[in-house]
Amino acid sequence: MRNICVCLEFLTEERCAAIRKTAESLGFSVRFFTLEQQAEALAFAPDCEVLFAHDPELVRAAANLNWFHCAWAGVDAYCRDESLFANPACLFTNNHSYGTTIAEHVILVTLMLLRRMPEYQSAMARKHWLSPLPIRSIRGSRFTLLGAGDIGRHVARRLRAMEAARVTAVSRSGRPQPDFDAVVPITKLDDILPETDVLIMALPGTAETAGILSRERMALLPEGACVINVGRGAAMDQTALCDALNTGHLGGAALDVMVPEPLPEDSPLWSAKNLILTPHVSGSTNLPYTCDLTVELFCRNLHRYAAGERLEGLVDRTSGY
Amino acid sequence: MRNICVCLEFLTEERCAAIRKTAESLGFSVRFFTLEQQAEALAFAPDCEVLFAHDPELVRAAANLNWFHCAWAGVDAYCRDESLFANPACLFTNNHSYGTTIAEHVILVTLMLLRRMPEYQSAMARKHWLSPLPIRSIRGSRFTLLGAGDIGRHVARRLRAMEAARVTAVSRSGRPQPDFDAVVPITKLDDILPETDVLIMALPGTAETAGILSRERMALLPEGACVINVGRGAAMDQTALCDALNTGHLGGAALDVMVPEPLPEDSPLWSAKNLILTPHVSGSTNLPYTCDLTVELFCRNLHRYAAGERLEGLVDRTSGY
Numbered sequence: 001m002r003n004i005c006v007c008l009e010f011l012t013e014e015r016c017a018a019i020r021k022t023a024e025s026l027g028f029s030v031r032f033f034t035l036e037q038q039a040e041a042l043a044f045a046p047d048c049e050v051l052f053a054h055d056p057e058l059v060r061a062a063a064n065l066n067w068f069h070c071a072w073a074g075v076d077a078y079c080r081d082e083s084l085f086a087n088p089a090c091l092f093t094n095n096h097s098y099g100t101t102i103a104e105h106v107i108l109v110t111l112m113l114l115r116r117m118p119e120y121q122s123a124m125a126r127k128h129w130l131s132p133l134p135i136r137s138i139r140g141s142r143f144t145l146l147g148a149g150d151i152g153r154h155v156a157r158r159l160r161a162m163e164a165a166r167v168t169a170v171s172r173s174g175r176p177q178p179d180f181d182a183v184v185p186i187t188k189l190d191d192i193l194p195e196t197d198v199l200i201m202a203l204p205g206t207a208e209t210a211g212i213l214s215r216e217r218m219a220l221l222p223e224g225a226c227v228i229n230v231g232r233g234a235a236m237d238q239t240a241l242c243d244a245l246n247t248g249h250l251g252g253a254a255l256d257v258m259v260p261e262p263l264p265e266d267s268p269l270w271s272a273k274n275l276i277l278t279p280h281v282s283g284s285t286n287l288p289y290t291c292d293l294t295v296e297l298f299c300r301n302l303h304r305y306a307a308g309e310r311l312e313g314l315v316d317r318t319s320g321y
Numbered sequence: 322m323r324n325i326c327v328c329l330e331f332l333t334e335e336r337c338a339a340i341r342k343t344a345e346s347l348g349f350s351v352r353f354f355t356l357e358q359q360a361e362a363l364a365f366a367p368d369c370e371v372l373f374a375h376d377p378e379l380v381r382a383a384a385n386l387n388w389f390h391c392a393w394a395g396v397d398a399y400c401r402d403e404s405l406f407a408n409p410a411c412l413f414t415n416n417h418s419y420g421t422t423i424a425e426h427v428i429l430v431t432l433m434l435l436r437r438m439p440e441y442q443s444a445m446a447r448k449h450w451l452s453p454l455p456i457r458s459i460r461g462s463r464f465t466l467l468g469a470g471d472i473g474r475h476v477a478r479r480l481r482a483m484e485a486a487r488v489t490a491v492s493r494s495g496r497p498q499p500d501f502d503a504v505v506p507i508t509k510l511d512d513i514l515p516e517t518d519v520l521i522m523a524l525p526g527t528a529e530t531a532g533i534l535s536r537e538r539m540a541l542l543p544e545g546a547c548v549i550n551v552g553r554g555a556a557m558d559q560t561a562l563c564d565a566l567n568t569g570h571l572g573g574a575a576l577d578v579m580v581p582e583p584l585p586e587d588s589p590l591w592s593a594k595n596l597i598l599t600p601h602v603s604g605s606t607n608l609p610y611t612c613d614l615t616v617e618l619f620c621r622n623l624h625r626y627a628a629g630e631r632l633e634g635l636v637d638r639t640s641g642y
Contacts, residue, residue, distance in 0.1 A: 100460050104432055104483070111429035112438075117599075121442070124598045127591055129583035132605035139421050140610060161482030162425070262450035270448055277445045278438075284453035289461060 004030040004302075005062070007041040007053040008071055010291040019052075022299040026306040050305070052298050059084050067091040067305055069298055070315075073098045073151075073283060074232060076205035079320040093301060093313040094321075097293035098283035099154030102230050105282035106155045106200055107162075109254035110138060112276060113226045114198075136197070139163040144192050145180070146170050146212070147202035147231060151283075153179040155200060168192055193220035198228065205232035206320035215240035224251035230282045233258040242272040250274075256282040325351040325623075326383070328362040328374040329392055331612040340373075343620040347627040371626070373619050380405050388412040388626055390619055391636075394419045394472075394604060395553060397526035400641040414622060414634040415642075418614035419604035420475030423551050426603035427476045427521055428483075430575035431459060433597055434547045435519075457518070460484040465513050466501070467491050467533070468523035468552060472604075474500040476521060489513055514541035519549065526553035527641035536561035545572035551603045554580040563593045571595075577603040 004023055006016075016032050023030040028050070033041035038055065045051065045062040053059075054071040056078060062068070063086045070078065075094045078084060085092070112118060114136040123130040143159050145152040148169035156167045156179045166181045170192065174185030184192055189212075193199070199221060203209040213227070213236035221227070227250060229236060238258065244250040252274035261280055263269060269277065285291050301311050315321060325344055327337075337353050344351040349371070354362035359376065366372065366383040374380075375392040377399060383389070384407045391399065396415045399405060406413070433439060435457040444451040464480050466473040469490035477488045477500045487502045491513065495506030505513055510533075514520070520542060524530040534548070534557035542548070548571060550557060559579065565571040573595035582601055584590060590598065606612050622632050636642060 100484070101456075101458060104436065104458055104460070107428065107483075108432035108436060108438065111425055111432075115425065115429060117429065117433075118442075120599050120602065121439075121597075124600065127584075127586060129600045130602075131600075132602045132607040135422075135602075135607050137422060137425055137608055137610055139425070158483055162428075162479055163421070263448075265448060276442075278441050279445065279450045279452075281441065281451075281453045286453040286456050287458055289458055 001047070002028045002050075003044070003048040004028050004050040004052065005033070005041055005044050005048040005058070006030060007033040007035065007038065007051075007055060007058055008285075009035050010285045010294075015291065015295045018295055018299060022302050026302060028302070028306075050302070056081070056084055060086075062086070065090050067093070067311070069301060070094045071285070071294055074205060075315050076232065076320055079206075079315070079317045082317075085317075091305070091311060092315045092317060093311045094315050095294050095297060096150040096313050097290055097297055099150040100293075101287045101290050102151045102202070102283040103154035103158050105256065105278075106202075106228055106230060107138075107158050109228055109256075109276055109278075110159075110198055110200075110226070113228075113252035113254060113274070114138065114141070118274070118276060140165045141197040142195055143167045143198050143200060144170060144196040145200045145202065146189075146235075147204075148177060148180065148183055149202065151202040151230065152200075153177070155202070156180050168196075190217065190220055193217055194222060196221055196225055198226045201227070201229040201231050201235055203231040203235050204321035205234055208319075210234045211237060213237065213241075215243075218244045218250065221250065223249060226251050227253040229254070229258075230256045233261065238267075238269060241275075242268045245272045245275055248273070252276070254278070256280055322368070323349045323371075324365070324369040325349050325371040325373065326354070326362055326365050326369040326379070327351060328354040328356065328359065328372075328376060328379055329606075330356050331606045331615075336612065336616045339616055339620060343623050347623060349623070349627075371623070377402070377405055381407075383407070386411050388414070388632070390622060391415045392606075392615055395526060396636050397553065397641055400527075400636070400638045403638075406638075412626070412632060413636045413638060414632045415636050416615050416618060417471040417634050418611055418618055420471040421614075422608045422611050423472045423523070423604040424475035424479050426577065426599075427523075427549055427551060428459075428479050430549055430577075430597055430599075431480075431519055431521075431547070434549075434573035434575060434595070435459065435462070439595070439597060461486045462518040463516055464488045464519050464521060465491060465517040466521045466523065467510075467556075468525075469498060469501065469504055470523065472523040472551065473521075474498070476523070477501050489517075511538065511541055514538055515543060517542055517546055519547045522548070522550040522552050522556055524552040524556050525642035526555055529640075531555045532558060534558065534562075536564075539565045539571065542571065544570060547572050548574040550575075550579075551577045554578040554582065559588075559590060562596075563589045566593045566596055569594070573597070575599070577601055 042061045049066045052069045116133045148171035159167050169180040169183045254276040256278045363382045370387045373390045437454045469492035480488050490501040490504045575597040577599045
């Protein structure tokens with residue numbers, strides 16, 4: 001009996017039918033659970049070979065698991081705890097279906113910052129007809145993307161279509177990719193920061209990326225630069241960010257991720273100058289297209305799994321991505 | 322003596338030097354005035370053959386004018402009053418340098434509406450960590466642009482790069498243009514509205530466009546559609562817009578232009594549901610790139626004028642654009 005356990009919040013009839021059709025055609029039996037049915041899913045998990053979910057407790061309960069496909073992109077929660085996978089050889093893949101939605105979020109907050117939208121909104125809320133403020137534009141600005149994965153590529157395509165002066169990605173290898181004007185290795189990060197108008201962070205949460213945007217590196221950014229983070233909050237020094245915003249060294253920032261989440265009542269981030277905060281929603285499953293892609297990717301990967309082929313989005317639990 | 326009068330708010334040393342160089346190379350003499358120096362400009366205007374400004378009083382004062390280049394895109398203020406131009410044969414051109422900046426504004430407010438940013442912002446302002454709201458995306462949405470000019474083309478390029486399902490322009494002629502998936506004539510407007518997720522209005526203010534988005538036409542838009550106006554406020558029925566927003570028929574709207582401006586204290590627009598208001602700033606001269614393009618266009622046109630060639634952006638004062 002080859003069982004698949006699917007436990008997700010976006011299981012429409014169509015999506016279940018698509019997964020069931022693929023599973024049955026490949027000789028699998030599949031059961032679906034909503035997040036509210038976690039107890040039933042936990043009871044079924046030990047009988048399963050494949051798990052498609054985003055719940056560490058289900059991974060822990062699935063003692064006979066051979067492949068876990070995580071419905072989320074960020075998988076740091078699954079790499080910290082070595083005891084999570086009973087089978088050390090269990091295949092582990094993540095979901096790279098968030099590029100479009102996160103890229104739209106990045107374009108949105110970039111334009112809000114460059115065009116000073118929060119200031120206009122706050123004036124209009126007081127019925128005050130503000131005179132035009134000096135603004136900047138994506139066209140002609142220099143962008144640096146920390147992270148050259150699926151999200152970075154989707155962001156870069158949009159920035160280039162909007163005539164950014166240059167879109168440089170920073171990756172571990174520095175290997176060129178056609179979606180970027182240039183890719184530089186992480187060892188050159190300090191050289192690119194002084195030539196960056198907008199820094200976009202889309203990094204996985206790993207030991208290597210923690211604190212990568214330090215106080216010293218923020219100081220390397222030019223006066224008025226903007227910082228956007230859609231990866232993991234731990235990648236930056238939040239105290240240094242507040243200082244850089246409040247002193248005016250940075251022109252603005254937009255955080256969709258922070259530490260901790262939700263942000264505590266007394267966090268200085270709430271009142272930092274020119275900071276746009278969103279509650280970790282840039283890549284949530286609230287956009288139907290993201291969920292459709294997620295299901296398609298799982299079905300594609302299930303074909304590969306059944307055929308013994310290399311899966312898409314394999315995660316190395318040691319490096320954490 | 323061939324005099325040029327330039328009266329603008331964005332005259333840097335470089336921009337003046339560029340204009341002066343072109344003017345002198347063509348045998349013109351040029352004088353520059355800030356908006357604060359209107360009185361001096363008015364005194365100089367009667368001696369001028371060419372005027373580069375955005376002030377109807379200067380046009381009226383320039384009794385010997387042969388060419389007025391308006392620094393603004395919208396020229397309705399110059400077409401209403403037939404007595405404005407002393408010389409009925411005076412050439413009249415407008416400034417089509419606003420495409421990039423207005424397109425960035427349109428992308429910004431489109432994403433704010435589709436991704437429900439005002440709701441997240443208002444929750445975050447109360448330190449309330451909102452759960453993900455259902456959102457929509459530019460990708461896969463159907464856009465209709467009322468107006469197929471410079472602004473419409475810049476908007477369309479960006480929407481298509483962001484994978485819009487379709488970008489249709491509506492123009493008087495319906496003549497195809499490569500930047501749009503389709504161009505339909507204005508006579509077909511009522512057919513395209515029911516298939517429109519986001520309606521973007523970038524129309525000149527003329528007798529023909531006044532009230533074009535009537536209550537009846539708003540009702541033709543599908544439930545949840547969004548409306549954006551960056552052209553002229555008079556193009557829509559504002560009372561009907563408030564009703565359509567407050568009843569939830571429309572999912573949201575963003576107005577950068579309205580009637581009158583500034584909006585009076587007691588306007589129902591201030592409190593309409595899901596309405597983003599900005600104080601007519603989408604295409605102002607607060608972006609240096611816009612001003613650079615504006616000066617380049619004037620210099621290019623001055624060459625054409627001196628050579629007796631057809632000018633770029635000629636306005637027909639009868640049709641109003």
